[in-house]
Amino acid sequence: MSPSTVSCSIDLHAPGKQIGHLRINKITNTAGWASTFIHIGCIAQGDGPTVLVLAGNHGDEYEGQVAAMRLLQELQPDQVTGRVIVIPVLSPTASKGNTRNWPSGANFNRSFPGRPDGPPHEQLADYLTRALFPMADVVIDMHSGGRSAYFLPCSHMHVVDNPAQRKAMLEAMEAWCSDHHYLYIDINGNGLLPVEAENQGKLVITTELGGGGRTPAPIHRLAWDGLNNVLRHVGVQKGQVQTRAGMGLPPAVIIDGRDARNIVVSPEDGMFEAMLEPGDPVVAGQPVGRLWFMDRPDRPAELLRSPTDGFVVVTKAIPITEQGDCVFVVGTPIDRASLL
Numbered sequence: 505m506s507p508s509t510v511s512c513s514i515d516l517h518a519p520g521k522q523i524g525h526l527r528i529n530k531i532t533n534t535a536g537w538a539s540t541f542i543h544i545g546c547i548a549q550g551d552g553p554t555v556l557v558l559a560g561n562h563g564d565e566y567e568g569q570v571a572a573m574r575l576l577q578e579l580q581p582d583q584v585t586g587r588v589i590v591i592p593v594l595s596p597t598a599s600k601g602n603t604r605n606w607p608s609g610a611n612f613n614r615s616f617p618g619r620p621d622g623p624p625h626e627q628l629a630d631y632l633t634r635a636l637f638p639m640a641d642v643v644i645d646m647h648s649g650g651r652s653a654y655f656l657p658c659s660h661m662h663v664v665d666n667p668a669q670r671k672a673m674l675e676a677m678e679a680w681c682s683d684h685h686y687l688y689i690d691i692n693g694n695g696l697l698p699v700e701a702e703n704q705g706k707l708v709i710t711t712e713l714g715g716g717g718r719t720p721a722p723i724h725r726l727a728w729d730g731l732n733n734v735l736r737h738v739g740v741q742k743g744q745v746q747t748r749a750g751m752g753l754p755p756a757v758i759i760d761g762r763d764a765r766n767i768v769v770s771p772e773d774g775m776f777e778a779m780l781e782p783g784d785p786v787v788a789g790q791p792v793g794r795l796w797f798m799d800r801p802d803r804p805a806e807l808l809r810s811p812t813d814g815f816v817v818v819t820k821a822i823p824i825t826e827q828g829d830c831v832f833v834v835g836t837p838i839d840r841a842s843l844l
């Protein structure tokens with residue numbers, strides 16, 4: 505395969521702290537030889553693991569982007585044993601535009617493994633796949649529900665086949681110390697960033713830190729505290745690893761989201777009213793929300809019911825709803841021992 509078209513302005517193998525950028529070539533009507541900058545930082549000292557901290561994979565998911573920018577400011581080489589590489593905003597034009605996808609319509613989290621001769625999002629994916637993931641022992645990819653959904657604030661994971669990788673991912677997921685964790689599946693296509701990293705054998709940690717177009721202060725704290733504790737847990741940041749038990753908190757609830765029937769979509773166009781919140785317990789048949797019809801105020805609302813007992817995990821954040829939009833997700837609690 506041809507070499508990467510992406511260049512990096514800093515030396516990722518040098519000790520100390522550097523902040524620079526990746527450049528992807530572009531040609532615009534006002535600049536024939538231009539570049540898109542994707543900012544990147546590296547904080548390294550001594551021997552230890554290499555951890556890649558990524559956020560802004562989806563542009564309108566700001567919780568992780570804020571935490572990653574703060575990490576670039578505050579983490580100093582003398583706190584590190586190994587190397588932390590940070591890309592706080594993977595999709596800058598989408599982030600500035602408050603959109604999930606790139607302006608071209610591309611979903612960066614369906615762009616992997618990418619290719620050097622593809623469009624810009626595939627060139628960036630290819631650089632991560634062939635240059636950055638091979639350097640890394642650990643890949644952290646922070647998401648949330650974005651504008652469109654409110655997701656129970658949590659760290660989450662794929663249940664990968666390799667038992668050692670699965671155990672390491674479970675323990676790292678728990679080190680985020682969120683009240684809940686979620687086991688997810690890919691229901692809308694392939695080419696996900698974490699899957700490419702998992703296929704390369706990496707310890708992958710992902711999150712869903714709320715969403716819905718507003719980030720309350722406690723969510724920013726969860727993003728920051730969880731990220732730092734995971735960095736200590738994997739051994740790249742010095743300091744005491746915290747546990748929920750050590751903080752006097754009950755064990756986290758792990759919610760199994762691997763049954764696609766629990767991802768409920770709207771049967772028709774309408775206006776969605778949530779009747780329960782993410783984190784609320786639910787029983788099979790109980791309404792989680794209902795659909796109103798702006799052109800038919802004489803028509804009763806359509807109740808949208810949970811397919812199973814468990815917990816509400818996601819509700820749609822934007823009431824206006826098209827047929828086929830996900831309106832809510834539920835999941836069932838699972839014993840962590842069954843994942844080992």
Ligand SMILES: [Zn+2]
Pocket residue numbers: 561562565647648
């Ligand atoms: Zn996302």
